[in-house]
Amino acid sequence: MGMWSIGAGALGAAALALLLANTDVFLPKPQKATLEYLEDIDLKTLEKEPVTFKAKALWENNGAVIMAVRRPGCFLCREEAADLSSLKPKLDELGIPLYAVVKEHVKTEVKDFQPYFKGEIFLDEKKKFYGPERRKMMFMGFVRLGVWYNFFRARSGGFSGNLEGEGFILGGVFVVGPGKQGILLEHREKEFGDKVNLVSVLEAAKKIIKPQTSASEKK
Numbered sequence: 001m002g003m004w005s006i007g008a009g010a011l012g013a014a015a016l017a018l019l020l021a022n023t024d025v026f027l028p029k030p031q032k033a034t035l036e037y038l039e040d041i042d043l044k045t046l047e048k049e050p051v052t053f054k055a056k057a058l059w060e061n062n063g064a065v066i067m068a069v070r071r072p073g074c075f076l077c078r079e080e081a082a083d084l085s086s087l088k089p090k091l092d093e094l095g096i097p098l099y100a101v102v103k104e105h106v107k108t109e110v111k112d113f114q115p116y117f118k119g120e121i122f123l124d125e126k127k128k129f130y131g132p133e134r135r136k137m138m139f140m141g142f143v144r145l146g147v148w149y150n151f152f153r154a155r156s157g158g159f160s161g162n163l164e165g166e167g168f169i170l171g172g173v174f175v176v177g178p179g180k181q182g183i184l185l186e187h188r189e190k191e192f193g194d195k196v197n198l199v200s201v202l203e204a205a206k207k208i209i210k211p212q213t214s215a216s217e218k219k
Contacts, residue, residue, distance in 0.1 A: 017135060030172075030188035031133040034203040038176065038183070043101060046121060055129075058122075059176040063184075063208035065091060065201060067100040068129040069121075070171035072113035075161035076193035077171070079154040083198060084173070085118035087205075096205050103127045106165045112215050127169060136168045137191055150193025172196075175204035178211055 039056035058064045067084055070077050079215035084098065091098055102110060105123055114121065127134060173196040175185035185204035187196040 004111055014105055030135060031131070031200040032186060032192075033132055033174075033183065035176070035180065035182050038129070038174070041124065042126065044123040044125065046105060046123055048136055050123070053203045058097070059178055061178055062210060063096050063175070063181070063205070065096060065178045065205060066129070066174045066176065067098075067117070067122070068171040068173070069100050069102045069113070069163050070169065070189065070192075071167035072109040073106075073162040073164045074192075075154050075159040076150055078113065078116040078161060079157060079159045079193070080173075080195045081113065082159075083195060084201070085116065087198060087202060088118045090202060091205060094205055094208070096208060097209065101129045103130060103169065104165055109164055129174075130169050130171060135170045135188070137170055138168055144191055146194070148191045150191075150195075152192065173201065175201060175208075177208045181209055184208065 039054065041055035042052055043055050044052050054111040058066065067081065088098055100117050100119055100121045101120060101124040103124055110121055170189040171187055173187040174183060176183055184207050185200060
């Protein structure tokens, strides 16, 4: 009888742990970024001789949609990149560029990611776009039903990947207006494969107000 009680207790504890792992109770809470924080981030081009520049150059004139990629080799990240790239024609009509940042440049990972992403990609070595407070999802992610659903969805969509690089620091998507208009959308990935809502991205992009060109500048 005692062994049965211990076994039942262990099963109950495991069931409770599984239940809690599938709620948002233990998920890391994102800290909202400020425009000033994003503006001061150092980015690098991915050329042989990289150029360092401030992130605000990405959106200063026309605004921008920016994906902070968790891991270029991840099939879930490739799925989201392809989804965002489906908006490229509409973003082009609005005159709004699409960019991505990665936190490391491993082997050919960025090159292999580019077929999925129709925008320029830059390196964020200090991982600032993943902050202000970096959030990680470790092995708890593999007991979340939502993550397994995301795995199945991406695999069913024909996406594949590899295990190269760091993939625990969670990514996100930003829509930023030009000048001081500010951050119009900030999506923080809460679990592996938690994609941004494309309708929300487009709605935020349509709110971007372009700086008016004066008559003297037109001349």
